[in-house]
Amino acid sequence: MFHPKGPTFFEQVRQCLSSTRKGYDLLAPKFEFTPYRTPDEMLEAVADLLETDPFNTALDVCCGTGAGMRMLRPLAGGKVVGIDFSKEMLHEAQRLLADSQGEAELEFVHGDVLEMSFDETFDLATCFGALGHIYGKDTDLFLEKIHRALRPGGKFVFITTTSPPVFSRTFWLSHGFNLAMKIRNFIFRPPFIMYYLTFVLPEIRHTLETNGFRVEVESPESLGQYQLVIATKAGA
Numbered sequence: 214m215f216h217p218k219g220p221t222f223f224e225q226v227r228q229c230l231s232s233t234r235k236g237y238d239l240l241a242p243k244f245e246f247t248p249y250r251t252p253d254e255m256l257e258a259v260a261d262l263l264e265t266d267p268f269n270t271a272l273d274v275c276c277g278t279g280a281g282m283r284m285l286r287p288l289a290g291g292k293v294v295g296i297d298f299s300k301e302m303l304h305e306a307q308r309l310l311a312d313s314q315g316e317a318e319l320e321f322v323h324g325d326v327l328e329m330s331f332d333e334t335f336d337l338a339t340c341f342g343a344l345g346h347i348y349g350k351d352t353d354l355f356l357e358k359i360h361r362a363l364r365p366g367g368k369f370v371f372i373t374t375t376s377p378p379v380f381s382r383t384f385w386l387s388h389g390f391n392l393a394m395k396i397r398n399f400i401f402r403p404p405f406i407m408y409y410l411t412f413v414l415p416e417i418r419h420t421l422e423t424n425g426f427r428v429e430v431e432s433p434e435s436l437g438q439y440q441l442v443i444a445t446k447a448g449a
């Protein structure tokens with residue numbers, strides 16, 4: 214799971230004791246060698262879906278080092294924009310995408326996704342491996358920003374899962390981690406926002422619907438226990 218070129222244990226402790234933004238600035242040079250980077254096999258499952266539904270412009274929310282943008286670029290007709298609040302992650306994304314496949318224009322935006330002001334700009338928005346960085350209380354605001362960024366008929370696509378059963382190991386590990394993060398954030402400021410089991414099904418379906426999306430859920434075999442959520446903005 215951990216790569217020899219990945220961060221050491223002490224580097225990860227230092228990252229976790231920093232703010233979310235600073236933590237990712239520190240992690241950026243080694244991020245590609247961590248299990249936090251969305252694996253290509255998962256991104257390929259999304260590409261298979263998107264191939265059947267052409268799009269011109271796409272926004273990758275919390276793009277990090279650009280794994281999602283690399284998947285999107287050959288499929289996009291016009292432009293792929295990545296937004297992230299860590300400057301160092303964006304620098305890595307720029308570097309890693311310099312010779313990526315595809316003709317679509319690339320743009321890297323430095324900013325907080327909760328403050329995005331794109332207005333009916335994109336046919337598609339994606340978010341990979343970052344939904345745990347959105348506090349539960351900010352979910353509606355986050356979805357409002359994405360809804361506004363999409364053109365009518367535009368789609369918000371992400372990977373999630375269902376809540377694990379109460380007696381499963383995943384349930385207790387996830388809740389144990391969340392408790393540890395709550396204690397860490399109570400003691401240390403600024404917080405490092407990272408919680409498991411956010412945006413899970415079926416709850417997120419209802420939240421998306423109340424925020425103006427029509428929701429479809431697909432379970433490609435290649436995604437194993439994960440599901441692909443396709444949330445469409447009404448009005449096309």
Ligand SMILES: C[S@@+](CC[C@H](N)C(=O)[O-])C[C@H]1O[C@@H](n2cnc3c(N)ncnc32)[C@H](O)[C@@H]1O
Nearest residue numbers: 237250251275277297298299325326341342346
């Ligand atoms: C685990 S990484 C995922 C990166 C990439 N999407 C992937 O799948 O490999 C999470 C990213 O979200 C970014 N992030 C977290 N909260 C954010 C926020 N509020 N606004 C913008 N970026 C944010 C972090 O800086 C980091 O680059």
